[in-house]
Amino acid sequence: MQQIINFVLRNKTFLVFLLLLGLSLFFTIQSHSYHKSKFINSSNVITGTVYKTANNVSQYFNLIKENKALLEENRMLKTIVHNLDVDTMTSDLQDSLKLNANYKFRTASVYKNSYSQSTNYLTINKGKKDSIKVDYGVITSQGIVGIIENTSQNFSSVLSILNTRSRINAQLKKTNHIGSLVWNTESPEFAQLIDISKFAPVAIGDTIITGGQSTIFPKGILIGTVNSYKIDSGGDSYIVNVKLFNDMTNIGHVYVIENLQAAEIKSLQKPKND
Secondary structure, three states: OOOHHHHHHHHHHHHHHHHHHHHHHHHHHHHHHHHHHHHHHHHHHHHHHHHHHHHHHHHHHOHHHHHHHEEEEEHHHHHHOOOOOOOOOOOHHHHHOOOOOOOEEEEEEEEEOOOOOOOOEEOOOOOOHHOOOOOOOEEOOOOOEEEEEEOOOEEEEEEEEEEEEOEEEEEOOOOOOOOEEOOOOOOEEEEEEEEEEEEOOOOOOOOOOOOOOOEEEEEEEEEEEEEEEEOOOOOOEEEEEEEEOOOOOOOEEEEEEEOOOOHHHHHHHHOOOO
């Protein structure tokens, strides 16, 4: 306290000057509308800039939280979309939300992604404790990524569609012509659709989707578009070069698909012993 008193006594002249200056500015601003408006505008600019900067900083640190919220919202939307029966949908759209779900979607982040080998894999941050199992499908909002091949307690490895062992049931969107999506290792931008009948009306730009004839992916998941096509060496089917919708070199977040009816379907497909 004594130090404060000593400081005031030493600088009393300067402090009185500041006080008088402040009072004069206050009365000037209060008594002149022009000065008052300028002062208010200046203060608004300063405070606005401060608030904008603070808000930008706050938004930056909230990006992770907001991104997770968006992923969760997209997961819910995908669950709804892929459980709607578009062939029997009526005008009572709200009733469709009460349908028994056939697919469950979970979000995950990619920890590692290879795309330059002949057998490429991804590693995601969800595993057995998150109810992830072998043969679950993996997609992004742009299209398919691969299939769960191995799981540990906290992680899973994904057999990428950029893998020579990968074989995905796929079809032309505009028809019911079915084939298999494989990879010839030439480019991470393209995959190949084989076993498409030579009588199929294939055209450049046609959309390729999952065929729904497996228990892994629902029908209608996007894959890519027809970039080129030719008759195979046997002369009976097309080899279609497919430009993938996904940028397989830049996968950050994915959705893991569980088919809740897979066990029942597989049990019916098992051959019976006579």
